[in-house]
Amino acid sequence: MLASHQPLYDDLKPPVVRFAPSPTGYLHIGGARTALFNFLYARHHGGTFLLRIEDTDRARSTEAAIRAILDSLDWLGLTPDRPVLFQSSRAERHAAVAQELLAAGGAYRCYATPEELEAMREQARAEGRAPHYDRRWRDRTDWPEGKPYAVRLKAPLEGEVTVHDQVQGPVTVANAELDDFILLRSDGTPTYMLSVVVDDHDMGVTHVIRGDDHLSNTHRQLALIRALGWPEPVYAHVPMIHGPDGAKLSKRHGAVGVEAYRDAMGILPEALENYLLRLGWGHGNTELVSRAEAIALFDLAGVGRSPARFDQAKLLSVNAHYMKQADDRRLLHLVLPRIAARIGREPTEAEADLLLRSMAELKARAQDLNALADSAHYLFVPRPILMDASAAKLLDAAGRSRLARVRAEAETLGVWHREALESLAKAVAEAEGVGLGKVAGPIRAALTGTTVSPSVFGILEVLGREESLGRIDDALARGQD
Ligand code: GLU
Numbered sequence: 001m002l003a004s005h006q007p008l009y010d011d012l013k014p015p016v017v018r019f020a021p022s023p024t025g026y027l028h029i030g031g032a033r034t035a036l037f038n039f040l041y042a043r044h045h046g047g048t049f050l051l052r053i054e055d056t057d058r059a060r061s062t063e064a065a066i067r068a069i070l071d072s073l074d075w076l077g078l079t080p081d082r083p084v085l086f087q088s089s090r091a092e093r094h095a096a097v098a099q100e101l102l103a104a105g106g107a108y109r110c111y112a113t114p115e116e117l118e119a120m121r122e123q124a125r126a127e128g129r130a131p132h133y134d135r136r137w138r139d140r141t142d143w144p145e146g147k148p149y150a151v152r153l154k155a156p157l158e159g160e161v162t163v164h165d166q167v168q169g170p171v172t173v174a175n176a177e178l179d180d181f182i183l184l185r186s187d188g189t190p191t192y193m194l195s196v197v198v199d200d201h202d203m204g205v206t207h208v209i210r211g212d213d214h215l216s217n218t219h220r221q222l223a224l225i226r227a228l229g230w231p232e233p234v235y236a237h238v239p240m241i242h243g244p245d246g247a248k249l250s251k252r253h254g255a256v257g258v259e260a261y262r263d264a265m266g267i268l269p270e271a272l273e274n275y276l277l278r279l280g281w282g283h284g285n286t287e288l289v290s291r292a293e294a295i296a297l298f299d300l301a302g303v304g305r306s307p308a309r310f311d312q313a314k315l316l317s318v319n320a321h322y323m324k325q326a327d328d329r330r331l332l333h334l335v336l337p338r339i340a341a342r343i344g345r346e347p348t349e350a351e352a353d354l355l356l357r358s359m360a361e362l363k364a365r366a367q368d369l370n371a372l373a374d375s376a377h378y379l380f381v382p383r384p385i386l387m388d389a390s391a392a393k394l395l396d397a398a399g400r401s402r403l404a405r406v407r408a409e410a411e412t413l414g415v416w417h418r419e420a421l422e423s424l425a426k427a428v429a430e431a432e433g434v435g436l437g438k439v440a441g442p443i444r445a446a447l448t449g450t451t452v453s454p455s456v457f458g459i460l461e462v463l464g465r466e467e468s469l470g471r472i473d474d475a476l477a478r479g480q481d
Pocket of ligand 1 (some may be wrong): 020021022054096196209210211214
């Protein structure tokens with residue numbers, strides 16, 4: 001082993017995997033899926049999940065992006081097993097490895113100037129070749145004194161390198177196609193390629209699971225790993241997520257950051273997790289896979305080779321499933337800020353309590369938290385409530401007369417209970433010779449101002465006698481103007 005061995009941890013259970021995002025924006029859902037696959041792989045095999053923030057590109061990495069990534073991972077419950085490692089904190093170690101390799105002859109000094117490099121590229125372009133460095137300093141030792149130099153890998157010139165990818169299968173590249181890439185720039189800063197290899201090694205990473213946009217880097221990274229005499233990790237390159245049109249998922253397909261799913265779209269983390277898992281990984285036809293099941297079942301063999309297409313409708317249907325399963329109090333806590341934003345004030349405790357009591361019914365119909373907030377809106381509106389056009393239509397003369405009858409009878413009810421209210425409405429419908437819907441419709445219109453809501457009897461009960469009768473009176477009065 002050429003370069004000094006400096007493990008960062010000495011007690012990691014294998015396999016050791018890592019998620020290594022670059023903090024240049026939000027956490028892309030493709031990245032979230034990569035993180036999830038790494039996490040599940042570690043959990044399934046009893047290993048370790050690490051997180052490394054690749055913030056070496058100081059110009060493009062921002063604090064806000066780091067925060068967004070950490071928040072999103074936290075929200076998804078993809079917590080690393082060790083504190084986050086910031087790649088930028090390790091520049092000295094990266095440089096030291098390059099220097100060791102240089103001293104051992106596995107790398108060399110390159111004094112080519114930017115102008116010379118540009119001329120090389122120009123020439124390669126003109127000749128239709130890949131714009132590779134021509135290795136002009138590979139075997140020279142007539143180093144100019146006091147001049148800065150870059151350190152380049154002395155990559156093998158012959159033979160080939162094969163990545164035995166766990167998802168893509170074997171992928172071979174001729175060494176002649178790889179160049180003597182730079183490890184240390186002439187200002188002494190390490191390149192991305194060097195940093196990744198050193199960090200993965202020092203972190204004890206045994207399996208690299210990442211997007212297949214990195215597959216072309218892997219052959220270079222392997223060349224460096226071999227030059228250093230380090231153990232080679234197992235690789236698994238996961239296909240990208242595509243949009244419904246088949247093109248790589250990008251901003252023009254709409255939301256691509258995890259935060260947008262949480263904030264703007266009101267998706268639950270377990271639903272996004274389940275959806276992302278199934279996007280690219282399968283076990284039979286099972287769509288709904290809890291985390292516990294995913295940990296039990298996940299393996300790289302189930303990861304597909306072709307890109308998966310993002311399907312918003314499917315995500316919403318998965319979310320609807322998890323909405324139904326979610327604890328009422330948790331949903332209350334999640335939906336209250338959305339309601340506050342809609343009504344322009346904080347809901348009162350009494351209102352929150354009303355909402356909690358309606359939750360079982362509301363959550364069964366809401367696909368996401370926004371729909372839940374919308375469907376709960378009627379609980380928070382001041383009297384007289386606004387009425388939409390179709391609700392107003394239900395309050396025609398016939399509707400009002402049935403409503404008036406319900407009101408008169410309801411006032412005499414001993415207990416304000418949904419079953420009692422329902423029997424009362426049924427009796428009115430029977431007496432009027434109409435279906436129950438003809439009675440329930442006007443009640444719903446009066447209570448919610450809309451024509452869609454959970455069971456009106458549940459709403460009557462939750463709103464309580466006074467508020468319900470008040471809203472009915474408003475509706476009846478409204479009909480008269
Ligand atoms: N930082 C790279 C990215 O965000 C990932 C590098 C890797 O996983 O090796 O695309």
